[in-house]
Amino acid sequence: MQEQHTQFATMGDGTRIAYRLDGPGHLPVLVLSNSIGTTMQMWQRQVPQLTDHFRVLRYDMRGHGSSDAPAGAYSLDRLGRDVLELLDLLEVDKAHFLGLSLGGYVGQWLGVQAADRIDRLILSNTSPWLGPAAQWDARIADALGAPDMREIAEGFLANWFPASMRAAGDPAVEEFRGMLLETDPRGLAGAFAAVRDADLRRTNTLITRPTLVIAGRDDTVTLASHGEQIAAAIPGARLLVLPTVHLSNVELPERFMQAVLEFLVH
Structure with missing residues (x-):
């Protein structure tokens, strides 16, 4: 597997987005897009197997990880255009796209607004709408007013993993706790606004x-x-329901990967 270190691309509004490419350059590109509150590391378990078939492009959504976290509300349109600008920079005409949770929102937007840039689309653990808006306004206020991310992180983990994994101190839970604790509250609030308005x-x-x-x-x-x-x-979409909570790629990685590869490769 050919690996590169994290690189940075500057978007049209001046925001720097962190990204990484893994795998041979001659293979088709697969974009991986993250859940809110996480970084590109959420796909680390999948990358070794995926790079047998794809040039894997991961990125930290604005407001997350090593990407900039501009203040204010983000929009789904802006999050989608970040992907398109990244593809343009890398001179990728068309790519497969796999998004989970907020990444799945981005995937839906791309499927509607940029169909010519997408080959096959995988939307995991996501929604077309998560209203009403008032709940997101409250979460935005909580994120911006919290002294730190500890309480918010525990709320996320309770929604992301089964109680058995959390009680056992599973290493994956600790890994995602670390991502959440390092998330910039402004980035989290901005992403909450994107979900609120989508x-x-x-x-x-x-x-x-x-x-x-x-x-x-x-x-x-x-x-x-x-x-x-x-x-x-x-039209024609396939549906797979796995016996998981929210992070299906982490909770059942083998079944998740089997479904992804069967859809993209076979």
């Missing part, structure tokens, strides 16, 4: 790219019914 329920019917939707049976954030709704809206 409603893809009607526009998803315009997606024409081959699409796989993965949902978690026990997901309490982006419910399995939300995945069903996305799959029903997109």
Whole structure:
């Protein structure tokens, strides 16, 4: 596997986005997009296997990881355009896209707004709409007013992992706790605003790219019914419901990867 260190790209609004490429340069590109509150490291378990088939492009969404965290509300349009600008910079005409949670929101936007840039689309543990807006306003205020990220991090972890994994002190839980604790509150608040203002329920019917939707049976954030709704809206979309909570790629990595590779490769 050919690896590069983290690099940076400057977007049209001046925000620096951290990204990384792994795998042979002649292979088709697969973009991986993260959940809110995480970094590109959330895909680390998948990269070795994926680079057998793809040139893997990971990035830290604005407000997260090593990317800049500008103050103020982010929009789904801006998050989607970050991906397009990154593809332009790297001279990638078309790529597969796999997004989980907030990354799945970005994937839906790309499927509607930039179908010519997307080959196959995987939307995991995501939703077309997570209203009402008032709950997000409260979470934005909490993020900006919190003395640190500890309480917020524990709330996320309770929604992301089954109680058994948390009680056992699973290394994955500790890894994601670390990502959350290092997240800039301004970045988290900005991303909350993007979710608050996004409603893809009607526009998803315009997606024409081959699409796989993965949902978690026990997901309490982006419910399995939300995945069903996305799959029903997109013509010809496939739906897979795994016995997981929110981070299906971490909780059931082998079954997750089997589904991804069967859809993208076979």
